[in-house]
Amino acid sequence: MQQPPEQVPALLDGPAVDVSDAHELLLGYLEWYRDALMRKLDGLSDDQLRTPVEPLGWSPLGLVQHLGWVERRWVRWGFGAEDIVAYPPGGDAEEWTVAANTSTAQVIADYQAEVAVANSLTAPALLGDKARLGGRFKTPDQAPSLGRILFHLLQEYARHVGHLDVARELIDGQTGE
Incomplete structure (x- = not known):
């Protein structure tokens, strides 16, 4: 009997192994973590997505909503200096808590936008x-480079996707990639 081919795990996550350009690496890894966020939600019911996980105190969907605000603050308000609302009026509690009248699809669509x-x-x-000046950063000495902002976003995603790993294990025992 012929043995099925062995699955060979990828040697590296993120961009292709031959990518060496720093801009492409940062954007590639950021996209990989954004995709990982969505992969880790796959298979959860709407109730599991919306219910805060104890002892963490936040729901997986609340984490997605938070990361949408993070993208908004660092890129649109920060890098682009857009005149936008950068924080929800209710602060952290509103940023991490999905309103009962907000659908899961709407939270995901807002994040993806x-x-x-x-x-x-x-x-x-x-x-x-x-x-650019005028949004989050008012003076030239406050304004970071895009590289610094992307690096910050990358570490934020790495941390929060790791948090989501813990939440997922608490919810249904699923672990890892």
Whole structure:
């Protein structure tokens, strides 16, 4: 009897192994983590997505909503200096808590819209480009480069996707990639 071919795990996650350009690496890994966020939600019921996980105190969908706000603050308000609402009026509690009248599909769509705008602002820019003034950053000495902002976003996603790993294990025992 012939043995089935062995599944060979990828040697590296994120962009292809031959990618060495820093801009492409940062954007590639950021996209990989955005996709990982969605993969880790797959298979959860609407109730599981919306119910805060104890002892963490937040729901998986609340984490998605939070990351939408993070994208908005760092890229649109920060890098692009757009005149937008950067924080929900209710602060952290509102940022992490999905309102009962907000559908799961709406939270995901809002998150994906923020990612799309972020991609449109970051893809054509250079890593050394400074954030525009007037949004989050008021003076040239406060304005970080796009590289710094992308690095911040990457670590934020890595941390929160790790948090989601813990939440998922508490919810239904699923672990890892």
